[in-house]
Amino acid sequence: MWRGWFEQQWQYKGWAQCMLLPLAWLFAGLAALRRTLxxxxxxxxxxxxxxxxxxxxxxxxxxxxxxxxxxxxxxxxxxxxxxxxxxxxxxxxxxxxxxxxxxxxxxxxxxxxxxxxxxxxxxxxxxxxxxxxxxxxxxxxxxxxxxxxxxxxxxxxxxxxxxxxxxxxxxxxxxxxxxxxxxxxxxxxxxxxxxxxxxxxxxxxxxxxxxxxxLQVGEWTSVSDFSARISIQSLQERPLVAIAGIGHPQRFFQSVQAMGLACETKVFADHHAYTQADFIDLSGKTILMTEKDAVKCRHLDLSDAWFLPVIAxxxxxxxxxxxxxxxxxxxxxxxxx
CATH class of the missing domain: 3.40.50.300 (P-loop containing nucleotide triphosphate hydrolases)
Known part of the structure; x- marks a missing residue:
């Protein structure tokens, strides 16, 4: 909750950020001192x-x-x-x-x-x-x-x-x-x-x-076995939900939408440890996720989940x-x- 509030505030310069400036100055001083030492x-x-x-x-x-x-x-x-x-x-x-x-x-x-x-x-x-x-x-x-x-x-x-x-x-x-x-x-x-x-x-x-x-994207790949592939055309025919537990989830959601895939979105905390309970309310939908999320979901036996590999x-x-x-x-x- 608090992390999300701070991340929103960090994009602006307003009264909330001004109130935090003394702490920022203290942080800067301690960081400079540490580096000097x-x-x-x-x-x-x-x-x-x-x-x-x-x-x-x-x-x-x-x-x-x-x-x-x-x-x-x-x-x-x-x-x-x-x-x-x-x-x-x-x-x-x-x-x-x-x-x-x-x-x-x-x-x-x-x-x-x-x-x-x-x-x-x-x-x-x-x-x-x-x-x-x-x-x-x-x-x-x-x-x-x-x-x-x-x-x-x-x-x-x-x-x-x-x-x-x-x-x-x-x-x-x-x-x-x-x-x-x-x-x-x-x-x-x-x-x-x-x-x-x-x-x-x-x-x-x-x-x-x-x-x-x-980041150059590859093909949508199965989360359960990392070998099966699915086309964008096939995904367009399904009810989709994109999930992301990364630092800036909107970047992934925007990439998915840019492919012509209309989907719901669900955000998890960065480095979230997924369990089967996270997917109970997503039953009946095709799940799209990042590869970083996929490595943590591989053992969950998700039957209709796909990730998008990227190469720098x-x-x-x-x-x-x-x-x-x-x-x-x-x-x-x-x-x-």
Missing amino acids: YRCGLFSSTRLPVPVIVVGNISVGGVGKTPLVIYLANALRAAGYAPGILSRGYGGQHTGEVTPGSNPAGYGDEPVLIAQHTACPVWVHPLRAESGHALLLAHPETDVLICDDGLQHYALQRTIEIAVVNRTHGLGNGRLLPAGPLRECLSRLHEADLVVESGQLPDRNSARPTFKQS ELKPVGHLQTLTDCVISLLKQREGK
Whole structure:
């Protein structure tokens, strides 16, 4: 309830946000102090024996980091690297290695989704340095680590920072928590090595190499077996309800409607742990969902539920070098290769 109210308020600048500004200033001061203490060495920070690429964001909520992590891991593998992936595993209860068959309730939906789409080792732990040590011990062939989220996790030193931004939804009123959705000031983007825009592009050129991320959709796929497909034409003939338990559900609903699929919508909390009870009142309807939701619903034996897989596509903005080339160039430069 309160989260929904805050997310609505974060899109505006009004009296409610002004009342929260003192708390936002306090949050900004504490965040700046914490970062200074890490920079001065008063808070310890771990350097791992292999380079670390952090893919993170400066706002709360989903901005498209997971598709980018999958894209980058597969691109680095194709270039001859042996990446490993670290995740906090939000919503999960366990730590350790994640496989394509791991239970999302135990390890989190995003790590399981990443494991299903990459041939890379994936490790979950809230302390990312500890997670990195454990992954490297289990997979000593790993020569680069990709950290899914963690731009503000300064306890782990990083070789490259990639900041993902969604200006359509993620930046809101441009204020810091709790008056707005920002974890750090917008000026933090100037310190990242690379910026990936998953929403609209800024009016002016970025101070950092910038890339535009779009999501290319696949075919509607069965939630129960992940192999059967269904056409849009077949779906148009059925009573539809679209559900979403993601950071910005309206993006998914708009994508569904853009396909010519008229449907009801139902929103769940981000990282919601689905049970069969969630679908009792949807009996007789065809259910549409995101792939992130599907990995948590696969075991529920839903007979008429379908998800839409997406693949990230990255295009450079204002220069010719690809994201993969930029990352590899920075790795070689900073590792002295």
